[in-house]
Amino acid sequence: MAGTDHARSVAGSGPAIVLVEPQLGENIGACARAMLNCGLTDMRLVNPRDGWPNPAAEAMAAGAIEVLQQARVYPTTAEACADLTYVLATTARPRGVTKEALVPRAAVAQLRARIAAEQPAGVLFGPERAGLVNDDVTLADAVITVPLNPGFSSLNLAQAVLLVGYEWYQSGDDTPDVQLMSDSPPAPVETREFFFSRLEAELEEVGFFYPEHFGPTMKRNLRTMFTRAGLTDQEVQSLHGVVKALTGKRRRRP
């Protein structure tokens, strides 16, 4: 895990992740991993049940131990958020608090806008069982709700952190939707046409295109099929070899 350098380089560039009264150290460790997966390093703990530091958290954090070492502990949510100017609360249930509820993708757009303007922002996550209390939700500028199977929507703490962190990372990532993984360049039309002509000539020779009036359609279908595969130069050469091998076998027959 080469996370250490990168953790440093992204520190301070993302929202703070504020875990309010987390219970299990294992979950805090898993949150640290999920945060670092998403380039987040500012972990804040409000009154963790089993004290701090917590060996169970460290055992679970694996390569993300640095996130735990930098974590800060506060007695109240308000103190943990003291320097933040924009706070979002993750909560499944509206609770009679008049606030905007944002889906994660809309929430990270708000976070990006604040952080781009150098306004510190953070996201609150409640304790494993009960979630955030009303006073914590009240403190937040808006709420994040994650659309999930309404019949089975409860996430564990680290999964909730992962989903928000994932959307945060995606909102700043420029990976193209589609990338070509290839060691060989794609075949240009000229190269493909040469192969198609050769294949068709070989097939003409053995009377494959019969009855004759179906010939043009059959040729188009073959060309369509091979074209859809997006062949590389090297693959077209392999296909030439395949045709040669098959015709050679036929020709060797008596």
Added chain:
Amino acid sequence: MAGTDHARSVAGSGPAIVLVEPQLGENIGACARAMLNCGLTDMRLVNPRDGWPNPAAEAMAAGAIEVLQQARVYPTTAEACADLTYVLATTARPRGVTKEALVPRAAVAQLRARIAAEQPAGVLFGPERAGLVNDDVTLADAVITVPLNPGFSSLNLAQAVLLVGYEWYQSGDDTPDVQLMSDSPPAPVETREFFFSRLEAELEEVGFFYPEHFGPTMKRNLRTMFTRAGLTDQEVQSLHGVVKALTGKRRRRP
């Protein structure tokens, strides 16, 4: 957990989740939960290391036990995918296989298109440590790569399933980006104007708008601040009460 009915109603409407040679039962159980969170129920296991059924998986699945009970076990990846017409492989590293690599959001768009056309589709996830072998990647139509912190990108199995499942669920979900959580309707302009006028009248009375030429700006700033809060009817009434209480207090003084 009221997952059972919903699990049934969505069965068959999403991609199969194919876990290839998973090692720990706990991880299989956590995958079942992540799947059901995202409305997915078709779990397929290729040669699970510790056999099947696995009590450790059941202990971890909590309310998603039904996903495990319906899971099918196969000796090879090809057999697990036999009925699928479109298969995606999750893999971090390009491996000299010429294929398209899709980000999760683009990948689920492809899955949606296939499944909408009633073409069964699935997603392969490799064993915890080593990931998918080349032959499994070769079997897949395309690859999913999840953009994450390049210095710390390894996810556990259930987290990888959760991220793909999350994108699947979002791609079919119509939750608005922003929702208002409120028990009281928003205040119309007339209601706000009445409050602003009253507040300004009270402040005029005590000479708050001084020096006089700043008055219009100060009034605009107050109105802007209260307007930005997006007040409800009820909140405007509360503010009337606040003004009344403060002025009453002032007036009670000698």
